[in-house]
Amino acid sequence: MALILFNKPYLxxxxxxxxxxxxxxxxxxxxPDIYPAGRLDADSEGLMLLTDNGKLQHDISHPTHKQPKTYLVQIEGVPDETALNALRAGVDLGDFRTQPCKAMEVGAPDWLWPRDPPIRQxxxxxxxxxxxxxxxxxxxxxxRMTAAVGLPTLRLVRVAIGPYSLESHPLLPGESRLVDAADLLVGRR
Incomplete structure (x- = not known):
């Protein structure tokens, strides 16, 4: 069973x-014969998992398995506790209400690659x-969540899925790496 980490480039x-x-x-x-386990929009960047195993693909991407996904989000504006608490509690987006999540302000990541083209300033x-x-x-x-609390997203980079992250498995945009799928399954048997 193959599990591939891939850093999807912008666009x-x-x-x-x-x-x-x-x-x-x-x-x-x-x-050959690998498929993405989940998606990222064309204008989003970062970590994707791909596999040749249908059950593993389902386990990674299906919401009932609740794989945590972490995103670094460059926003326009300065977040206050009201906006952060609204994100954490879940946001009504009209067609659905998001589940509670973790949200915090962080410093600009010094390990993150520059985007090409750069975001507007x-x-x-x-x-x-x-x-x-x-x-x-x-x-x-x-x-949609950041926009709903008045902080539009300028850049969105998925940096982690479950136990895999771009910090612990550094990949430049367009690079991939084969990893052990057992790490994903620990504690889920």
Whole structure:
């Protein structure tokens, strides 16, 4: 059973099938018969897990298994405790209410690669970084959560899924690494 960590670059589509004029996973991974366990939007970056095992793919991506996913989120604005507490408690996004999560302000990560192209900078609009850990993963959820509390997302980087992180398994954008799937299954048998 193969489990691959992959650092998805900005604007790469989470699919192997060709898309005219767009980069896909096939441009970076040449391993046959693997499939993503979960997705990242094209404008999001960071850690993805891919596997050749259907059960493992389901266990990683299905919300009933509650794999924690941690994101570094560069936001426009300065978060206060009211906004952070709203994120932690769960945010009503209209079509659903998010589950409680972990959310805190963090310093700019010195190990994070620069984005190409860089995010827009406005002199009158300060930016900060949040670390947000969720156990669900609805479409554009983190971006919608920060916007709902008045802190629009400028950059979104998934840095951890379950026991795997880009800090403990450093990968530059477009790089991948084979890891032991047993680490993911510990405590889940």
């Amino acid at each position: 790469v589509l989470c699919q192997f099938s060709p898309q005219a004029g767009r980069a896909t996973l096939a441009d970076h991974l040449r391993i 406005r002199a009158a609009a300060p930016t900060r970084w949040l670390a947000i850990t969720i156990t669900e993963g609805k479409n554009r959820q983190v971006r």
